Amino acid sequence: MATRSMSPQSSLEHSEAPRESTRSVLLVRPSALGDVCRSVPVLASLGRAFPSARIDWLVQPEFVDAIRAHPTLNEAVDFPRSRFARWWFPPRTFEFLRWVRTFRHRYDLVVDCQGLFRSGLVTRATGAPIRIGDRNAREFAWLGYNRRHVVDGHAHSVDRWLALIASEGIEPIPDTRLYLSxxxxxxxxxxxxxxxxxxxxxxxxxxxxxxxxxxxxxxxxxxxxxxxxxxxxxxxxxxxxxxxxxxxxxxxxxxxxxxxxxxxxxxxxxxxxxxxxxxxxxxxxxxxxxxxxxxxxxxxxxxxxxxxxxxxxxxxxxxxxxxxxxxxxxxxxxxxxxxxxxxxxxxxxxxxxxxxxxxxxx
Incomplete structure (x- = not known):
């Protein structure tokens, strides 16, 4: 298994690193299927860093099989994309916002590996003390983070996502292994x-x-x-x-x-x-x-x-x-x-x- 350089250019906007006492973690990567598979090393890294924590993953239901048997995962949380298509039109707007609020105060740490508006909004809505994301995320998703980092946009996508957590002092583990049920x-x-x-x-x-x-x-x-x-x-x-x-x-x-x-x-x-x-x-x-x-x-x-x-x-x-x-x-x-x-x-x-x-x- 290859290990690559993952040293990010950091723009740290925090005063303390995640603690071992972190009890609940959410990884946000709803889609697409290939991207979900490439985000698995982040899950493995979080599991190594917080072995006693509950680690959930926000993912579209059709992609759950890719991760559901992973030993680090506690729960795959459904992201019902089709249900919230064109969510900015009432009454779906209110339904979407009600759904987003269900994440409030459930997590101590959230990592957004999607970097788009909806993922940034969910990340912000959790109210988690630590919300990690790419400072240059698209669609203003970065507004949802309080730990923003600049990573190498020309690096492999796996290395970019690992660089986000490396910026927080979390050891990046480039473990791509998948598991079957x-x-x-x-x-x-x-x-x-x-x-x-x-x-x-x-x-x-x-x-x-x-x-x-x-x-x-x-x-x-x-x-x-x-x-x-x-x-x-x-x-x-x-x-x-x-x-x-x-x-x-x-x-x-x-x-x-x-x-x-x-x-x-x-x-x-x-x-x-x-x-x-x-x-x-x-x-x-x-x-x-x-x-x-x-x-x-x-x-x-x-x-x-x-x-x-x-x-x-x-x-x-x-x-x-x-x-x-x-x-x-x-x-x-x-x-x-x-x-x-x-x-x-x-x-x-x-x-x-x-x-x-x-x-x-x-």
């Missing part, structure tokens, strides 16, 4: 996938992050050559159309193709990733989950910068499109950047990863 372990065993299967996570909400779907089919023979018996496709609900071409193009492959896209809970998808011999993914939540289970990984990147949002501590897993530099908004680009990644480059990396896995298992 017994229910999800039982579900996985019931799938009877065999000892050697691959997971491919080719989908994304944003077309700019997707590798052309027909190229995935060209990688399948290299998986079969390494004794992979089945390929499992995973993705979010509503992304089945993205995997249809790949599913149809696999008819000549000796491996079975199992399309689980949109058919699993988050916890079930985590169990599939945990059991995989190799995971191939674009910039997605599945990639970050794979890091959390320390599985062999090949991650394809285009407009987004892996040094900023890539697989934490796993730069060796990344293939970035030739000529792609910096971090470009992925919302306004087609797949032209990703299309510069050749199938031969991916096959070569798959061979390297599976050869190394075979050597280590002998």
């Amino acid at each position: 017994d229910e999800d372990r039982h579900w996985h065993r019931a799938q009877s996938l065999g000892d050697r299967y691959a997971v491919i996570a080719p989908t994304s909400r944003w077309g700019s992050k997707r590798w052309p779907i027909d190229r995935w089919s060209k990688v399948l023979p290299s998986l079969a050559d390494h004794g992979i018996e089945a390929v499992v496709l995973v993705g979010a609900p509503g992304e089945q159309e993205q995997t249809a071409t790949l599913r149809q193009g696999s008819s000549s492959s000796p491996m079975s193709m199992i399309d689980m896209t949109g058919r699993t809970t988050v916890g079930q998808m985590m169990s599939l990733l945990n059991g995989a011999s190799i995971v191939l993914s674009c910039d997605s939540a599945a990639m970050h989950m794979t890091v959390g289970f320390d599985r062999p990984l090949v991650a394809l990147f285009g407009p987004t910068d892996p040094s900023y949002v890539g697989p934490y501590g796993r730069p060796d897993a990344v293939i970035r499109a030739p000529g792609a530099t910096g971090h470009v908004s992925h919302r306004h680009h087609d797949d032209s950047t990703m299309s510069r990644i050749t199938h031969t480059a991916v096959i070569q990396r798959v061979n390297e990863v599976l050869d190394a896995e075979g050597s280590s298992s002998r």
